[in-house]
Amino acid sequence: MTFYERMMNLDRRWVYLVIGVVVVVTAIWSFAVPLYVTPEARSVYDFVDGLVPGEVLMIGVDYAPEVMAELHPMSYAITRQCFAKDVKLLLCCLHQNGPGMVEQVVAQVAEEYGKVNGVDYVYLGYKPYPGITILAMGQNFRIPFPEDYYGTPLDSLPMMRNMTNFDNVKAIINISGGSGTEYWINYANGRYNAKLAIGVTGVMTADYYPFLQSGQIFGLIGGMKGAAEYEYLAEKGGYITREKDQLWASKSMPIQTTTHIVIILFIVIGNVGYFMSKRKK
Amino acid sequence: MRRTLPIAVVAGVGFFMLIQYFIPLEEFETLYEWALDWTMVIGCFAMALGLYSLTNMMVTKVRRKAEGWGYSLVALVGLFVMVFVGLVPHYQDSLKYGTLFMDIFEYIYIPIQAAMFSLLAFYIASAAYRAFRARTVLATILLVSAIIIMLRLIPLGPLSAINQWMVNFILTVPNMAAKRAFWLGVGLGATATALKIMLGIERGYMGRD
Numbered sequence: 001m002t003f004y005e006r007m008m009n010l011d012r013r014w015v016y017l018v019i020g021v022v023v024v025v026t027a028i029w030s031f032a033v034p035l036y037v038t039p040e041a042r043s044v045y046d047f048v049d050g051l052v053p054g055e056v057l058m059i060g061v062d063y064a065p066e067v068m069a070e071l072h073p074m075s076y077a078i079t080r081q082c083f084a085k086d087v088k089l090l091l092c093c094l095h096q097n098g099p100g101m102v103e104q105v106v107a108q109v110a111e112e113y114g115k116v117n118g119v120d121y122v123y124l125g126y127k128p129y130p131g132i133t134i135l136a137m138g139q140n141f142r143i144p145f146p147e148d149y150y151g152t153p154l155d156s157l158p159m160m161r162n163m164t165n166f167d168n169v170k171a172i173i174n175i176s177g178g179s180g181t182e183y184w185i186n187y188a189n190g191r192y193n194a195k196l197a198i199g200v201t202g203v204m205t206a207d208y209y210p211f212l213q214s215g216q217i218f219g220l221i222g223g224m225k226g227a228a229e230y231e232y233l234a235e236k237g238g239y240i241t242r243e244k245d246q247l248w249a250s251k252s253m254p255i256q257t258t259t260h261i262v263i264i265l266f267i268v269i270g271n272v273g274y275f276m277s278k279r280k281k
Numbered sequence: 282m283r284r285t286l287p288i289a290v291v292a293g294v295g296f297f298m299l300i301q302y303f304i305p306l307e308e309f310e311t312l313y314e315w316a317l318d319w320t321m322v323i324g325c326f327a328m329a330l331g332l333y334s335l336t337n338m339m340v341t342k343v344r345r346k347a348e349g350w351g352y353s354l355v356a357l358v359g360l361f362v363m364v365f366v367g368l369v370p371h372y373q374d375s376l377k378y379g380t381l382f383m384d385i386f387e388y389i390y391i392p393i394q395a396a397m398f399s400l401l402a403f404y405i406a407s408a409a410y411r412a413f414r415a416r417t418v419l420a421t422i423l424l425v426s427a428i429i430i431m432l433r434l435i436p437l438g439p440l441s442a443i444n445q446w447m448v449n450f451i452l453t454v455p456n457m458a459a460k461r462a463f464w465l466g467v468g469l470g471a472t473a474t475a476l477k478i479m480l481g482i483e484r485g486y487m488g489r490d
Contacts, residue, residue, distance in 0.1 A: 064394060066394040067398065069395070107379075129321070143318065209453055209457045210464060262406070266409065267424070267428065274414050274416075
C-alpha cells in the first residue's frame with residue numbers, strides 16, 4: 001500500500017483516537033469562540049424580550065437526555081429570561097423521556113428566581129400521543145391535563161384561572177429532539193393559529209427552514225450553536241451570567257469547533273490521498 | 282359484517298373530522314372534543330397492550346434462556362423497579378426533583394443516554410472521512426456544501442462573514458427547495474393514504490382479513 005493509499009484508508013480507530021483526544025484537550029483548555037447570531041435565533045430572543053410582566057409564554061419541552069447537550073441550554077436560557085422578566089410560563093412535555101428534563105429545569109430556575117408553582121409557572125406534565133394532545137390543548141388545556149404534573153387540579157391554580165387554550169398564551173416555543181415539532185406546526189399553528197417558534201437539534205435544523213420562510217414559525221434556534229447564540233444574547237441582555245456558570249452551550253462551542261476542524265482535516269486527507277493515488281495510476 | 286362495520290365506522294369518523302374542520306358550529310365543536318376524549322382513551326388501551334406485549338416477550342425470552350436473555354432480564358428489572366419507586370410513595374410525590382425516582386432518572390438514565398448518543402460523534406467523524414470523497418460532480422457538490430456548513434462553527438476572521446452568507450444561501454435556497462418538495466410530497470402522500478383509508482381501499486389497519 002502506497003503512502004497516498006494509506007491516507008485514503010486510515011484505520012477508523014485513528015479517527016476515534018484523534019477525536020477523543022481533541023474533545024478532552026479542548027474541554028480542559030478552552031477558548032472563546034466568536035459567534036454570528038442568526039436572524040432566526042435573534043427573532044425568538046427579541047420576541048421573549050418584548051413580553052411584558054404577567055404575560056404567558058408556553059414552552060413545549062419534547063426531548064430526552066440524549067440531546068440534552070444541545071437543547072437543555074435553550075430551555076434554561078429561555079426559562080431564566082422569562083422569570084427575570086416576570087413573564088409567566090406554561091410548560092408541557094410530549095416526549096416520554098422528557099418529564100424529568102422539564103422538572104430539572106423548572107425546579108432549579110424557579111428556586112433561583114423565587115418563583116411559585118401555580119402562580120408564576122404551571123407545569124402541565126406529560127401526555128402520550130403528541131398530535132391528539134396538542135389538538136386537545138387547542139380546545140382546552142383541561143381536556144388532556146385536568147391536573148398539573150404535581151397532581152393539583154388546574155382550576156385551583158391561580159395562573160390558570162383565566163386560561164383556556166392557546167388563545168391565552170402569547171406564543172409557544174417548542175424545544176424538540178424529534179418529530180414532535182411537526183405536530184406543533186401542523187396542529188398548534190396550522191389548526192389553532194398559535195404563534196410558534198422552535199428550538200431543535202443541529203441535524204434537524206435544515207428541515208424547518210421552509211416553515212420559517214412561510215411564516216408558520218417565527219423563529220428557529222438550531223442546535224448547540226443556536227443555543228450558544230441565544231445565550232450570547234441573553235448574557236448581553238443581563239439575564240444570564242458567565243460567573244454563575246449559566247452559559248452551557250457557549251462553554252461547549254470550542255469542543256464543537258475543534259471537532260469540526262478535525263473532521264474537515266480528515267476529509268481533506270482522504271481526498272488528497274484519493275486524488276494523488278488516482279494520478280499515480 | 283366483520284369487514285363492513287369497521288369500514289363504515291372509519292369512513293364516518295374520518296369524514297366527520299374532515300368536515301368539522303371547515304364548519305365552525307358549536308355542535309361540531311362538542312363532537313370534536315368528544316372525539317378527542319375517545320382518542321385518548323383508546324390510546325391508553327394501546328399503551329396497556331404494549332406494556333403487556335413487551336413484558337410477555339421479555340419473560341418468554343428469559344424463561345427459555347434465548348440468545349441475549351440477560352438484556353431482557355435487565356429491561357424487566359428496570360421496568361418494574363421504575364414502576365415500583367414511582368408508585369409506592371405516592372406517584373405524584375415521586376415525580377418531584379430530589380426523590381428516588383428522579384435520582385434514578387438523573388444519575389443513571391441521563392448519563393446512559395448521553396453516553397450512548399455522544400458515541401455518534403466518533404461514528405460521524407469516521408463516516409465523514411470515508412464518505413466525503415470527490416468521486417463525481419454530485420459527490421463534490423455534497424462535499425463542498427458540507428464543508429461550508431461545518432466551517433460556520435470555526436472562527437475564520439474576516440472570512441466568517443462570507444462563509445455565513447454562503448451558509449445562509451445553502452440553507453435558505455437549495456436546502457429549502459428540496460425540503461419543500463419533500464414536505465409537499467409527504468403532505469400529498471398522507472392525504473392520499475387518509476382518503477384511501479376512509480374510502481375502504483386501504484384496510485391494513487384491520488389486520489388480516
